[in-house]
Amino acid sequence: MKSKKGFEFSFAWLFAILVGAVIIFLAVYGTTKFIKTGRYQLDTVTAKQLSILFEPLEVGLASGKSNIVELRDETKIYNECDERGSFGQHLISLSTESGIGKKWQEPGAEISVPNKYIFSSSMEQGKRVFFFSKAFEIPWKVSEIIFLTTKEYCFVDAFEEVEEEVDGLGLQNIKLENCTEDDTRVCFGSGTGCDIRVRGGYEEGFVDKGEESVFYTEGLIYAAIFSDKEVYECNVKRLMKRLIQQALLYKDEAEFLSEKCESLPSADLIQLINTAKSLNNSEGLLLVRQISEEVNGQNEVAECSLW
Amino acid sequence: MDRMRWLSAACGRMKMKKKAQFKIQQMALMLIAVVLFFILVGLFWLALQYRNLQKQALQLEESKSILLSEFLSSSTEFSCGSYCIDTDKMMVLIDRKVYYSLWPVSYIKLRKICPGGGGECNRENYPNCSIYSVYEKEGNVSRGEIGSFVALCRYEKIGGYAKRVCDLGKLGIGYEIK
Numbered sequence: 001m002k003s004k005k006g007f008e009f010s011f012a013w014l015f016a017i018l019v020g021a022v023i024i025f026l027a028v029y030g031t032t033k034f035i036k037t038g039r040y041q042l043d044t045v046t047a048k049q050l051s052i053l054f055e056p057l058e059v060g061l062a063s064g065k066s067n068i069v070e071l072r073d074e075t076k077i078y079n080e081c082d083e084r085g086s087f088g089q090h091l092i093s094l095s096t097e098s099g100i101g102k103k104w105q106e107p108g109a110e111i112s113v114p115n116k117y118i119f120s121s122s123m124e125q126g127k128r129v130f131f132f133s134k135a136f137e138i139p140w141k142v143s144e145i146i147f148l149t150t151k152e153y154c155f156v157d158a159f160e161e162v163e164e165e166v167d168g169l170g171l172q173n174i175k176l177e178n179c180t181e182d183d184t185r186v187c188f189g190s191g192t193g194c195d196i197r198v199r200g201g202y203e204e205g206f207v208d209k210g211e212e213s214v215f216y217t218e219g220l221i222y223a224a225i226f227s228d229k230e231v232y233e234c235n236v237k238r239l240m241k242r243l244i245q246q247a248l249l250y251k252d253e254a255e256f257l258s259e260k261c262e263s264l265p266s267a268d269l270i271q272l273i274n275t276a277k278s279l280n281n282s283e284g285l286l287l288v289r290q291i292s293e294e295v296n297g298q299n300e301v302a303e304c305s306l307w
Numbered sequence: 308m309d310r311m312r313w314l315s316a317a318c319g320r321m322k323m324k325k326k327a328q329f330k331i332q333q334m335a336l337m338l339i340a341v342v343l344f345f346i347l348v349g350l351f352w353l354a355l356q357y358r359n360l361q362k363q364a365l366q367l368e369e370s371k372s373i374l375l376s377e378f379l380s381s382s383t384e385f386s387c388g389s390y391c392i393d394t395d396k397m398m399v400l401i402d403r404k405v406y407y408s409l410w411p412v413s414y415i416k417l418r419k420i421c422p423g424g425g426g427e428c429n430r431e432n433y434p435n436c437s438i439y440s441v442y443e444k445e446g447n448v449s450r451g452e453i454g455s456f457v458a459l460c461r462y463e464k465i466g467g468y469a470k471r472v473c474d475l476g477k478l479g480i481g482y483e484i485k
Contacts, residue, residue, distance in 0.1 A: 055374035
């Protein structure tokens with residue numbers, strides 16, 4: 001006789017399988033979300049820490065400062081420049097490489113940096129981040145400008161002033177000789193096989209990157225080399241906004257001091273404000289610089305120097 | 308006789324069914340208890356993480372304020388050249404709301420320490436005053452302060468010539484404690 005006894009698939013089994021599946025699904029979903037949130041949190045905290053690192057780069061009375069940051073993992077640093085508002089702002093966010101889940105996930109929360117001028121590509125990727133800063137003066141110190149890069153550069157036939165600054169600041173990512181194939185080649189004037197070309201002198205000129213070209217004045221030469229055109233032009237406009245507010249401050253101070261001091265440069269300051277306001281792109285810097293030199297001359301002969 | 312046998316079999320099946328139902332209920336309750344336990348553990352962990360994150364955010368804000376106070380006095384809006392703050396400039400900087408978005412701090416105050424005395428500075432009592440409230444964020448919030456000593460300089464007409472006169476002061480930068 002054949003046995004009619006089969007596997008009894010009772011309700012208890014069905015219930016256990018269903019609930020088990022739900023629990024496993026929830027556990028997997030929860031863990032994935034947990035890891036994703038953890039990465040987002042870590043990226044946001046690191047971006048905030050990075051934004052704090054910009055503070056000690058204020059040069060004070062020094063001519064410049066440099067710093068290297070070693071990150072734990074390969075990291076993408078996003079630098080978005082927003083020129084809207086009274087001073088504009090930078091929105092810095094990070095995305096860290098991970099061995100679990102997606103290699104690169106969406107960057108963490110954007111950290112607003114309104115009081116710094118960070119010149120870099122809109123996205124930098126690497127484990128070592130090189131920073132250095134210099135004062136931007138036109139005619140007074142408008143602000144420190146920060147250069148951020150993860151790339152290695154080789155400067156071919158660099159200007160004497162540039163060589164002195166690279167040596168003086170101990171910039172490890174910039175070579176002045178023995179270029180390798182991995183380096184981004186920056187040619188000053190002549191030279192072949194260049195990724196970036198600088199036309200002009202230390203005080204003013206153009207930097208060409210492929211089909212893009214930007215104008216620089218003194219202090220902005222590194223900014224033009226290290227930045228994207230978009231970030232560079234945006235930061236130039238932000239610097240002009242800061243210059244305008246400072247010029248308004250000096251103009252009001254000149255009026256406030258008019259009883260005590262004579263021949264303060266009020267009228268020239270208005271001219272400087274109007275020129276800075278009309279700046280559309282970096283080429284307008286040339287005119288701003290010319291007027292700033294006149295204002296500076298006026299300030300030097302005034303009874304009370306404003307800066 | 309058959310009827311009796313059928314009744315006792317039906318009774319046995321019902322007992323079995325009740326037992327199975329009881330087991331299912333037991334299992335469901337157990338599952339609910341386990342899920343609730345994990346939810347509670349998760350909530351506890353979240354609360355702990357939130358506190359840590361808040362602490363970390365406060366530490367970051369504090370370190371940002373410390374660094375800002377070190378370098379703010381050298382920025383053009385405050386500086387009078389080298390290692391000093393221009394109080395003439397402060398008089399025109401007070402309440403200039405456009406700058407509120409530039410410095411991410413709770414307040415910026417300058418206090419004249421030596422010689423002391425005098426109240427809040429305005430155009431009427433300047434320079435015989437001691438507190439320059441450069442910026443103060445609105446709202447009643449808890450605050451911490453980081454301070455650094457600075458020279459407060461201004462132009463004075465002495466003997467027919469404009470000369471720079473300096474006093475000792477303290478630059479206080481406030482940050483929010485959440």
